[in-house]
Amino acid sequence: MADSQEFYTYDEQFRDTIATVDAKGKRVWVYPKKPSGRYHARRIGVSILLLSLLFAGPFIKIGGEPLLLLNVFERRFVIMGHPFWPQDFILLAITLIIFFVFIILFTVVFGRLWCGWMCPQTLFMEMVFRKIEYWIEGDAPAQRRLNTQPVNWEKLWKKTAKHTLFILISILISHTAMAYLIGVEAVGKIVTEPPDENMAGFIGLVAFTGIFYFNFAKFREQACIAVCPYGRLQGVLLIKESIVVAYDWVRGEPRGKIKKNSSTEKTGDCIDCKLCVHVCPTGIDIRHGTQLECVNCTACIDACDDVMVKIGKPKGLIRFASYNSIKEGVQKIITPRVIGYSFVLMALIGVLSFSLINRSDVKVTALKVPGTLYQRNGELITNLYNLEFINKTFKEIKLELQVAEPAAARLKNVDGKDIVIPAEGLLKRVYFIEIPESAITTAKMEIKLNVVQDGDIIQTVKAKFIGPVHHASDAKKK
Numbered sequence: 001m002a003d004s005q006e007f008y009t010y011d012e013q014f015r016d017t018i019a020t021v022d023a024k025g026k027r028v029w030v031y032p033k034k035p036s037g038r039y040h041a042r043r044i045g046v047s048i049l050l051l052s053l054l055f056a057g058p059f060i061k062i063g064g065e066p067l068l069l070l071n072v073f074e075r076r077f078v079i080m081g082h083p084f085w086p087q088d089f090i091l092l093a094i095t096l097i098i099f100f101v102f103i104i105l106f107t108v109v110f111g112r113l114w115c116g117w118m119c120p121q122t123l124f125m126e127m128v129f130r131k132i133e134y135w136i137e138g139d140a141p142a143q144r145r146l147n148t149q150p151v152n153w154e155k156l157w158k159k160t161a162k163h164t165l166f167i168l169i170s171i172l173i174s175h176t177a178m179a180y181l182i183g184v185e186a187v188g189k190i191v192t193e194p195p196d197e198n199m200a201g202f203i204g205l206v207a208f209t210g211i212f213y214f215n216f217a218k219f220r221e222q223a224c225i226a227v228c229p230y231g232r233l234q235g236v237l238l239i240k241e242s243i244v245v246a247y248d249w250v251r252g253e254p255r256g257k258i259k260k261n262s263s264t265e266k267t268g269d270c271i272d273c274k275l276c277v278h279v280c281p282t283g284i285d286i287r288h289g290t291q292l293e294c295v296n297c298t299a300c301i302d303a304c305d306d307v308m309v310k311i312g313k314p315k316g317l318i319r320f321a322s323y324n325s326i327k328e329g330v331q332k333i334i335t336p337r338v339i340g341y342s343f344v345l346m347a348l349i350g351v352l353s354f355s356l357i358n359r360s361d362v363k364v365t366a367l368k369v370p371g372t373l374y375q376r377n378g379e380l381i382t383n384l385y386n387l388e389f390i391n392k393t394f395k396e397i398k399l400e401l402q403v404a405e406p407a408a409a410r411l412k413n414v415d416g417k418d419i420v421i422p423a424e425g426l427l428k429r430v431y432f433i434e435i436p437e438s439a440i441t442t443a444k445m446e447i448k449l450n451v452v453q454d455g456d457i458i459q460t461v462k463a464k465f466i467g468p469v470h471h472a473s474d475a476k477k478k
């Protein structure tokens with residue numbers, strides 16, 4: 001993205017290493033200066049809203065069912081109070097594709113807005129864990145001093161207090177994450193019962209807590225820089241019209257300290273105070289152009305705006321802007337790529353809507369009992385079937401089965417019981433189907449069964465019926 005020929009002719013060293021790893025490959029700990037400003041205030045508001053929703057989510061019920069449950073262990077999924085089964089995999093696949101196309105489209109237009117404003121990693125890191133750190137240890141210089149000073153009472157109590165709070169919050173996050181996986185009631189049982197009664201769940205909670213604590217106490221920005229696949233995709237997703245946190249090099253360069261009584265030496269607005277670098281939680285210098293490490297947190301915008309106000313220049317030397325809008329002064333949003341992605345997204349949403357509207361509450365399958373052929377009872381030929389009924393709803397469902405084709409076929413329920421499928425349940429029944437030999441047309445003919453609910457045919461199920469070969473018409477063909 002960055003056009004080095006235009007404004008970075010003097011220092012290209014930043015391309016050789018990343019800011020958080022030194023030349024020997026050792027981690028460089030980032031001590032970002034405490035951010036403040038109009039964007040930071042807005043981010044606090046958005047964070048409070050999103051984190052409240054995240055923590056409240058497991059307790060929100062729609063019609064008595066969770067807002068979101070992704071129980072991959074028991075293959076039970078509830079979205080907006082609607083149950084989804086592994087049989088709905090195709091819907092899940094389309095939803096995921098829509099999600100990815102939406103992310104691509106969103107990124108092409110607005111860059112990494114998601115990372116700075118909505119991603120749980122950034123929200124927790126910058127708005128929870130980092131805030132606690134500033135509160136207990138102070139701003140960046142105080143943190144640096146505390147980390148390098150020998151162990152004394154101050155260091156001991158500050159580190160103990162900080163890490164105790166970090167662990168407590170990690171416990172809270174792990175329980176919330178678990179509640180989205182197994183449900184808030186199941187988490188409640190793990191918490192209130194002795195660990196040996198729910199050992200797997202207990203180990204899961206401890207492991208989650210450890211992962212979250214390690215991530216937010218130690219790993220931090222490395223999750224965005226080295227692990228997050230979305231971050232690594234920026235190089236291919238961003239275009240020159242994407243709106244990102246950008247430094248206006250046209251206005252800012254040539255940079256340099258303000259010198260008294262000099263009106264000719266420097267013309268750019270950047271006074272090279274490096275405050276934008278000092279506040280950056282990923283340790284980069286945004287003046288080098290758009291970089292993979294930038295999570296669009298806007299801390300550098302606020303820092304630079306403050307500087308501009310102090311030196312009497314307009315705000316926005318660093319701002320949300322596209323490369324082309326800075327270079328040419330024109331911001332374009334509708335580009336051929338945006339039109340193309342929008343078209344694909346609309347088409348996929350159409351397919352998903354159609355599939356959801358036509359999704360049935362019941363799935364019925366009829367399969368011949370393995371290893372059986374047919375039985376003869378005088379003129380009647382009989383086949384044995386396993387029928388499986390899946391109820392995808394939270395209510396009990398009563399069904400009837402009727403033969404649709406051939407008309408001469410008769411259906412016999414082996415155990416004589418009604419078809420009553422429990423809520424979210426599976427019911428198995430064994431049926432005989434009898435067909436007079438004279439009505440059998442092929443050795444392997446197709447039969448159709450109607451599934452009836454409250455007098456309406458809700459599905460037609462197909463199955464194969466095996467008859468005597470010598471009678472079948474395909475035998476005649478031989």
Ligand code: SF4
Binds near residue numbers: 269276
């Ligand atoms: S904060 Fe603004 S003025 Fe200071 S170095 Fe960064 S871009 Fe230049």
Ligand code: SF4
Binds near residue numbers: 276279281
């Ligand atoms: S460059 Fe600016 S927006 Fe990007 S991560 Fe650093 S401070 Fe945040």
